[in-house]
Amino acid sequence: MKKQTDDAGCPRAKGELLKIRRASALGAAAIILISGTSGAARAETAPVGVPDKSFPESVTSTSDGALYVGSFNLGGVTRIPSGGTPEQLVKPGAGGSRSTLGVLADERSGTLYVCSNDISGLGVAGPGDVKGAWLKTFDLKSGTPKGSFALGDPRSFCNDIVVGGDGTAYVSDSGAPIVHSLKPGATDLATFATDPQLAPAKDGVGLDGIAIGADGNLYVTTFIPAKLFRVAVKDGKAGAVTELKPSRPLDHADALRAFGNGFLMIEGNGKLDKVTVRDDQAEIDTIRDGFDGPVSVTRIGNAGWVAEGKLSYIIGDNKGKDPGPFKLTPVALPK
Secondary structure: OOOOEOOOOOEOOOHHHHOEOOOOOOOOOOOOOOOOOOOOOOOOOOOEEOOOOOOOOOEEEOOOOOEEEEOOOOOOEEEEOOOOOOEEEEOOOHHHOOEEEEEEEEOOOOEEEEEEEOOHHHOOOOOOOOOOEEEEEEEOOOOOEEEEEEOOOOOOOEEEEEEOOOOOEEEEEOOOOEEEEEOOOOOOOEEEEEOHHHOOOOOOEEEEEEEEOOOOOEEEEEEEOOEEEEEEEEOOEEEEEEEOEEOOOOOOEEEEEEEOOEEEEEEOOOEEEEEEEEOOEEEEEEEEOOOOOEEEEEEEOOEEEEEEOOOHHHHEOOOOOOOOOOEEEEEEOOO
16 A cells, blocks of 8 residues: 655655555554464354444454454554454554554563554544554553554654564554564664665555564565565574565565465455465465455464455545445465
8 A cells, every 4th residue: 555654744645645446455564473373263254344434454363362453544443352242442542543554462562563654645534633653552451552652754654563572573664665673661663674675666655564484584565566575684683685586476465474484465456375485486375366455364273364454445446435344354274
């Protein structure tokens, strides 16, 4: 999705920013390394509904099978217990949050990480009036605000999050070629990695999905043009950034999740993929096609739960049309 901001912290509404031709996502959002990548299987085998007209942009989960989903237009975070009724965990506007994009449940620290952005420049007001791009943290059980961290570049757009084994959170920035980091106890975000290869193309969208591979390196997608990169990590520091060659062209590469020795990836043109990296090559195998504007995926047991954001109905070609109900759909994952 188009996620760039002007000097006032509002997204630049131009070029492809307002021409999202597919019901695709602003990015993935909640990339899960440890929390939400496994856990108790949910009883449901059919899609689960999310609040009406909420335009979800990201989904995460916890080991008890609960799903957590943000809202591109309404803000806040909804928790959907396994077999239970959806409940508002984070109220819209809580902690100075606006539109909620990437969400990540980290059970070890009891923290819910949320990417919050002012997207009023796209015609989506969201709650409140806070400008700019922020990483917000909330108590995972109560939804109480814990912290607020600004993405410092005036172009920044907070997209997605992953948490490493030492508790450091890494944040993808769609508007600037930066992967931000937040170490436990830190009061500000730091620049973990930056490289010209990660910069948004003209009228395009930069960094989107983010995950940590089984090799300990960081992997990221860019949305437009759709690409996949590896950021080498050694002794906690970023090294070389390498563009990986996919086995077929990618289309609006979005959310990225660790999955076994590889990854799950969302493509905005309707696909949930399995990604296997060998050296500088990436084998892309489509698990399921035909989703309506998929934006994110989270793994619970042997199922991947896919969120359909249908964002083209609020900022794209289908704007003004009825998007129909919103749902999270379970997909059996390959072994």
